[in-house]
Amino acid sequence: MPGGKQPRDEFSLIARYLKELDRGPAVVVGNGDDGAVLRLDAHEELVVSVDSMLEGVHFPFDSPPSELAYRAVAAATSDLAAMGARPLGMTLALTIPEADDAWLRELRLGLSDAVGDFSLPLVGGDLTRGSLTLSVQVMGAVPAGGAIRRDGARPGDRVCVSGPLGDAAAGLALIEGRVAGDGPANTALREHFWRPMPALDLGISLRGKATAAVDVSDGLLADLGHIAEASKVCVIVDSSQLPISEAVNSIASGEQALAWALGGGEDYCLGFTLPESHELPPGSCVIGRVEEGAGVRCDAADAVDGYRHF
Numbered sequence: 001m002p003g004g005k006q007p008r009d010e011f012s013l014i015a016r017y018l019k020e021l022d023r024g025p026a027v028v029v030g031n032g033d034d035g036a037v038l039r040l041d042a043h044e045e046l047v048v049s050v051d052s053m054l055e056g057v058h059f060p061f062d063s064p065p066s067e068l069a070y071r072a073v074a075a076a077t078s079d080l081a082a083m084g085a086r087p088l089g090m091t092l093a094l095t096i097p098e099a100d101d102a103w104l105r106e107l108r109l110g111l112s113d114a115v116g117d118f119s120l121p122l123v124g125g126d127l128t129r130g131s132l133t134l135s136v137q138v139m140g141a142v143p144a145g146g147a148i149r150r151d152g153a154r155p156g157d158r159v160c161v162s163g164p165l166g167d168a169a170a171g172l173a174l175i176e177g178r179v180a181g182d183g184p185a186n187t188a189l190r191e192h193f194w195r196p197m198p199a200l201d202l203g204i205s206l207r208g209k210a211t212a213a214v215d216v217s218d219g220l221l222a223d224l225g226h227i228a229e230a231s232k233v234c235v236i237v238d239s240s241q242l243p244i245s246e247a248v249n250s251i252a253s254g255e256q257a258l259a260w261a262l263g264g265g266e267d268y269c270l271g272f273t274l275p276e277s278h279e280l281p282p283g284s285c286v287i288g289r290v291e292e293g294a295g296v297r298c299d300a301a302d303a304v305d306g307y308r309h310f
């Protein structure tokens with residue numbers, strides 16, 4: 001174009017930054033039509049979930065766009081992991097305050113990384129102008145009847161988690177400058193906040209074994225509370241068994257580390273209940289037991305509540 005100016009309407013922005021990330025084995029019709037078409041294998045069911053990320057609520061103002069894109073997709077994908085679903089595809093409803101090419105180029109890099117890392121083609125979406133928001137809808141597949149739900153936990157099951165707890169909350173505290181730290185711990189914790197790794201393979205491997213699962217988004221105790229409520233059981237958590245990383249312990253007091261582990265959320269690992277008859281998956285650890293009763297009980301005196309939007 002004369003003067004090197006690029007058209008700024010949403011269709012040219014979509015064409016430039018949001019297309020051609022839509023290839024995958026399940027994609028029959030990808031980006032660019034009125035709707036995408038995804039293929040399910042015979043005897044499969046569709047798993048669907050959506051999560052929004054807003055500036056100032058889910059990430060700090062002026063965050064790097066590549067990290068935002070990656071994190072929004074990872075957080076949404078984590079719900080597929082918790083259901084034991086194999087990823088099929090995603091859509092992205094993106095709202096941005098202005099059409100800044102450098103910013104959108106960076107966003108695409110993060111999106112592209114996430115598409116590759118989670119095998120989740122971007123098959124469609126929406127682009128509007130307004131306060132920065134990324135809403136990611138993910139779709140996955142499970143064998144009919146095979147989704148891992150929240151309502152199957154039974155007294156006697158072990159309560160397990162798939163990864164360290166509190167890293168994301170510690171990472172956000174570092175990013176926001178609320179705590180200080182340097183060296184590899186600092187880098188690893190920030191990375192954990194920006195690029196969480198949804199446990200897709202673990203979720204699939206837990207089908208038919210775990211009696212219930214959730215992903216840790218609002219905070220461990222809050223999220224286990226969903227299992228307790230849906231399964232009509234009491235979930236007991238032993239705070240001495242929580243996996244807390246060296247990195248977190250290196251920047252925080254024991255009390256702070258425990259508060260982050262129990263209530264910080266956004267680690268996007270899985271919390272699940274597993275009968276004694278099934279072997280503990282590598283990398284996971286037992287943090288408690290399911291008993292008859294209701295709610296979540298934890299020995300930590302001031303056991304913290306999870307994140308609440310209202």
Ligand SMILES: Nc1ncnc2c1ncn2[C@@H]1O[C@H](COP(=O)(O)OP(=O)(O)O)[C@@H](O)[C@H]1O
Nearest residue numbers: 048049050051075076079082214215217218223
């Ligand atoms: N606006 C809404 N309309 C209908 N259902 C909703 C809405 N918001 C949340 N839900 C449902 O309520 C449940 C809890 O939501 P949420 O805490 O966001 O789930 P998650 O933590 O797994 O992302 C989910 O099953 C979700 O689909």
Ligand SMILES: Cc1ncc(C[n+]2csc(CCOP(=O)(O)OP(=O)(O)O)c2C)c(N)n1
Nearest residue numbers: 051056057058059060217218264265266307
């Ligand atoms: C700027 C900023 N402040 C605070 C937080 C912490 N935080 C925001 S939302 C949230 C809970 C998870 O988000 P939600 O929208 O409830 O996800 P869902 O449970 O629906 O997956 C937490 C811990 C953050 N990530 N960024």
Ligand SMILES: [Mg+2]
Nearest residue numbers: 079082215217
């Ligand atoms: Mg969830």
